[in-house]
Amino acid sequence: xxxxxxxxxxxxxxxxxxxxxxxxxxxxxxxxxxxxxxxxxxxxxxxxxxxxxxxxxxxxxxxxxxxxxxxxxxxxxxxxxxxxxxxxxxxxxxxxxxxxxxxxxxxxxxxxxxxxxxxxxxxxxxxxxxxxxxxxxxxxxxxxxxxxxxxxxxxxxxxxxxxxxxxxxxxxxxxxxxxxxxxxxxxxxxxxxxxxxxxxxxxxxxxxxxxxxxxxxxxxxxxxxxxxxxxxxxxxxxxxxxxxxxxxxxxxxxxxxxxxxxxxxxxxxxxxxxxxxxxxxxxxxxxxxxxxxxxxxxxxxxxxxxxxxxxxxxxxxxxxxxxxxxxxxxxxxxxxxxxxxxxxxxxxxxxxxxxxxxxxxxxxxxxxxxxxxxxxxxxxxxxxxxxxxxxxxxxxxxxxxxxxxxxxxxxxxxxxxxxxxxxxxxxxxxxxxxxxxxxxxxxxxxxxxxxxxxxxxxxxxxxxxxxxxxxxxxxxxxxxxxxxxxxxxxxxxxxxxxxxxxxxxxxxxxxxxxxxx
Amino acid sequence: xxxxxxxxxxxxxxxxxxxxxxxxxxxxxxxxxxxxxxxxxxxxxxxxxxxxxxxxxxxxxxxxxxxxxxxxxxxxxxxxxxxxxxxxxxxxxxxxxxxxxxxxxxxxxxxxxxxxxxxxxxxxxxxxxxxxxxxxxxxxxxxxxxxxxxxxxxxxxxxxxxxxxxxxxxxxxxxxxxxxxxxxxxxxxxxxxxxxxxxxxxxxxxxxxxxxxxxxxxxxxxxxxxxxxxxxxxxxxxxxxxxxxxxxxxxxxxxxxxxxxxxxxxxxxxxxxxxxxxxxxxxxxxxxxxxxxxxxxxxxxxxxxxxxxxxxx
Numbered sequence: 097x098x099x100x101x102x103x104x105x106x107x108x109x110x111x112x113x114x115x116x117x118x119x120x121x122x123x124x125x126x127x128x129x130x131x132x133x134x135x136x137x138x139x140x141x142x143x144x145x146x147x148x149x150x151x152x153x154x155x156x157x158x159x160x161x162x163x164x165x166x167x168x169x170x171x172x173x174x175x176x177x178x179x180x181x182x183x184x185x186x187x188x189x190x191x192x193x194x195x196x197x198x199x200x201x202x203x204x205x206x207x208x209x210x211x212x213x214x215x216x217x218x219x220x221x222x223x224x225x226x227x228x229x230x231x232x233x234x235x236x237x238x239x240x241x242x243x244x245x246x247x248x249x250x251x252x253x254x255x256x257x258x259x260x261x262x263x264x265x266x267x268x269x270x271x272x273x274x275x276x277x278x279x280x281x282x283x284x285x286x287x288x289x290x291x292x293x294x295x296x297x298x299x300x301x302x303x304x305x306x307x308x309x310x311x312x313x314x315x316x317x318x319x320x321x322x323x324x325x326x327x328x329x330x331x332x333x334x335x336x337x338x339x340x341x342x343x344x345x346x347x348x349x350x351x352x353x354x355x356x357x358x359x360x361x362x363x364x365x366x367x368x369x370x371x372x373x374x375x376x377x378x379x380x381x382x383x384x385x386x387x388x389x390x391x392x393x394x395x396x397x398x399x400x401x402x403x404x405x406x407x408x409x410x411x412x413x414x415x416x417x418x419x420x421x422x423x424x425x426x427x428x429x430x431x432x433x434x435x436x437x438x439x440x441x442x443x444x445x446x447x448x449x450x451x452x453x454x455x456x457x458x459x460x461x462x463x464x465x466x467x468x469x470x471x472x473x474x475x476x477x478x479x480x481x482x483x484x485x486x487x488x489x490x491x492x493x494x495x496x497x498x499x500x501x502x503x504x505x506x507x508x509x510x511x512x513x514x515x516x517x518x519x520x521x522x523x524x525x526x527x528x529x530x531x532x533x534x535x536x537x538x539x540x541x542x543x544x545x546x547x548x549x550x551x552x553x554x555x556x557x558x559x560x561x562x563x564x565x566x567x568x569x570x571x572x573x574x575x576x577x578x579x580x581x582x583x584x585x586x587x588x589x590x591x592x593x594x595x596x597x598x599x600x601x602x603x604x605x606x607x608x609x610x611x612x613x
Numbered sequence: 614x615x616x617x618x619x620x621x622x623x624x625x626x627x628x629x630x631x632x633x634x635x636x637x638x639x640x641x642x643x644x645x646x647x648x649x650x651x652x653x654x655x656x657x658x659x660x661x662x663x664x665x666x667x668x669x670x671x672x673x674x675x676x677x678x679x680x681x682x683x684x685x686x687x688x689x690x691x692x693x694x695x696x697x698x699x700x701x702x703x704x705x706x707x708x709x710x711x712x713x714x715x716x717x718x719x720x721x722x723x724x725x726x727x728x729x730x731x732x733x734x735x736x737x738x739x740x741x742x743x744x745x746x747x748x749x750x751x752x753x754x755x756x757x758x759x760x761x762x763x764x765x766x767x768x769x770x771x772x773x774x775x776x777x778x779x780x781x782x783x784x785x786x787x788x789x790x791x792x793x794x795x796x797x798x799x800x801x802x803x804x805x806x807x808x809x810x811x812x813x814x815x816x817x818x819x820x821x822x823x824x825x826x827x828x829x830x831x832x833x834x835x836x837x838x839x840x841x842x843x844x845x846x847x848x849x850x851x852x853x854x855x856x857x858x859x860x861x862x863x864x865x866x867x868x869x870x871x872x873x874x875x876x877x878x879x880x881x882x883x884x885x886x887x888x889x890x891x892x893x894x895x896x897x898x899x900x901x902x903x904x905x906x907x908x909x910x911x912x913x914x915x916x917x918x919x920x921x922x923x924x925x926x
Contacts, residue, residue, distance in 0.1 A: 213795030
């Protein structure tokens with residue numbers, strides 16, 4: 097089989113592939129998740145599986161690590177067919193997966209997590225030996241970690257290191273990293289890439305799953321692009337570029353560059369001054385000042401858990417700030433509740449789509465009605481017409497206007513929510529300001545492009561847009577001005593095109609407080 | 614002050630602590646694996662009545678203790694089946710176990726109601742150590758079950774903190790999803806530890822009829838000790854050695870009336886009120902525990918009371 101597949105850079109062609117999927121097909125009820133997919137990784141290379149949400153990359157990875165079994169085709173390890181029945185089986189064959197959602201016990205130490213479920217441990221655990229080995233692996237691969245630290249005291253980046261150390265400790269030499277950079281700050285991404293390079297130089301094979309083109313170009317040797325369950329191309333990164341990859345991913349030419357300008361007006365639409373929120377005695381939003389002008393998009397970046405959620409909720413009136421004021425236009429709406437904020441012209445897309453954004457058990461029509469002006473009786477007819485138009489415009493995949501919101505996929509429910517909140521934004525009589533948490537999270541490239549377009553149109557019409565997102569690229573590509581939130585404080589702010597990337601990265605990592613890694 | 618009575622009370626508190634400690638250590642094992650079993654009282658009753666029957670029939674103290682313990686374990690498997698396999702509500706199932714245990718033990722105990730049982734655990738005297746003032750009677754002149762209980766608590770501490778299996782149990786109670794991914798058999802772990810809990814609860818009940826109360830009676834044998842044990846696990850923040858300490862405290866509360874009634878300085882409190890002491894202490898513990906913050910701080914297993922369903926992870 098090795099003759100069928102070209103050797104990538106950094107690989108030695110006389111060796112069999114470290115792991116390969118041969119013509120694998122996987123079906124789920126109603127979906128062909130993987131359709132006759134071929135994929136292989138050589139020892140010492142990074143091979144990326146690139147694709148949009150739902151393209152089938154996670155399914156492929158799940159088959160490679162033993163989580164799923166292929167319906168047709170098979171998996172080969174070092175040129176020999178293997179049957180993997182569980183992730184444990186995979187690990188026994190030296191295949192380790194680092195999931196996007198970490199599989200760690202928060203109240204355990206690093207060392208305890210590393211050996212949990214390890215069949216090779218002695219009956220009575222020798223923690224001194226385990227801790228020594230964990231530290232050694234950390235040193236070897238640039239993953240500094242204190243084996244005795246409690247997981248709950250670690251940052252997200254450090255937890256990821258623990259996951260990788262865990263796999264290396266168990267002797268994995270094929271590592272699958274599922275969207276590993278989604279939760280990291282730019283300096284952490286750099287550190288991860290250094291680790292990845294030191295692992296490949298030791299002859300380990302890495303599978304990187306991602307949809308971020310820039311990173312893919314930087315870290316991988318080869319890229320397999322997937323769309324709708326099938327492989328649309330396999331290319332060496334040295335022979336391609338972002339635009340080409342995006343085309344393979346979406347199936348048509350796409351605009352990778354982004355539009356940006358300065359605010360169209362200097363009218364203040366929306367301000368927060370000295371906003372402070374306490375949660376269980378902890379300051380989660382600390383003296384935040386934000387001003388958004390009409391015709392302007394302002395972005396708030398930051399790693400998850402630095403106060404984004406309470407900030408958004410306090411701004412939208414869902415929770416009452418402990419200190420500070422929020423004004424929309426000329427109205428002081430501080431602590432007056434979400435209804436007052438809406439009446440003053442503020443739309444809100446919360447990060448929790450199903451739950452606080454949409455009511456899972458209500459139809460799409462009724463979800464639309466929630467924020468529409470109503471008299472004594474609701475006007476279902478116009479709401480139905482509105483959602484029907486949105487289903488076309490946003491290409492929402494749903495059985496119809498009366499389907500329950502809970503039955504929609506993440507991306508589609510996201511679109512319904514955006515359709516409701518973006519309607520009439522910036523038009524006279526409509527809302528004049530909007531707070532959007534992660535506007536394009538979970539959307540495919542086409543839909544994300546469409547949503548960005550809508551936000552820009554609203555901006556052109558004079559709406560004030562505030563974006564709060566953990567995806568730095570999203571903030572940078574959309575906003576005129578941006579700020580970085582770190583531990584509830586604004587750590588950095590300025591015009592997006594004037595802020596150097598390094599400063600943003602350092603601000604997200606809280607430079608002063610980060611230990612020198 | 615009547616020192617002799619006080620020392621006697623302390624020594625008696627050690628014996629009174631044994632059934633509380635055993636039941637609480639069992640519950641600690643079940644809860645560490647993430648299963649709350651409110652049925653301690655029911656399991657103790659089953660253990661007690663079975664031990665009495667066997668003791669009555671054979672006259673063998675140790676055989677009676679063994680059968681009582683095994684009966685507790687078998688009885689607790691009902692809870693394991695309902696909560697682990699069928700993922701039933703653990704509170705409802707635990708309460709059902711109490712009611713079922715009460716009824717079943719009354720039925721089994723019909724023939725022996727009020728009958729005295731002529732067995733007792735003989736204290737072990739540790740030579741001259743037993744003659745040390747205060748400490749002697751307290752620590753070196755107790756029955757074998759006292760020492761067995763201390764050994765069990767130490768063994769559980771080592772098991773949970775030092776062994777591979779213990780690590781797996783704690784992981785199952787903290788984050789069953791993680792444990793499952795890492796190759797730990799979640800359901801089997803929970804079954805085993807719920808049944809170990811039943812075993813120790815059954816042993817606690819057996820010890821009561823064999824060593825402490827003179828005869829079997831459904832409402833007088835356990836007298837709410839199972840509920841005290843539940844509170845004790847919380848009070849001890851899921852630490853086996855603290856369970857021992859706490860059990861001694863509750864044991865002392867159970868025996869304090871002997872001492873207080875004989876003291877001149879003690880106010881003239883009716884005996885009925887003094888007997889309430891352990892229960893008041895239980896309520897106080899549970900009320901204080903009511904605060905969420907505190908629960909987080911004392912280290913309640915994160916997945917306690919939550920059924921594990923692999924499909925929902």
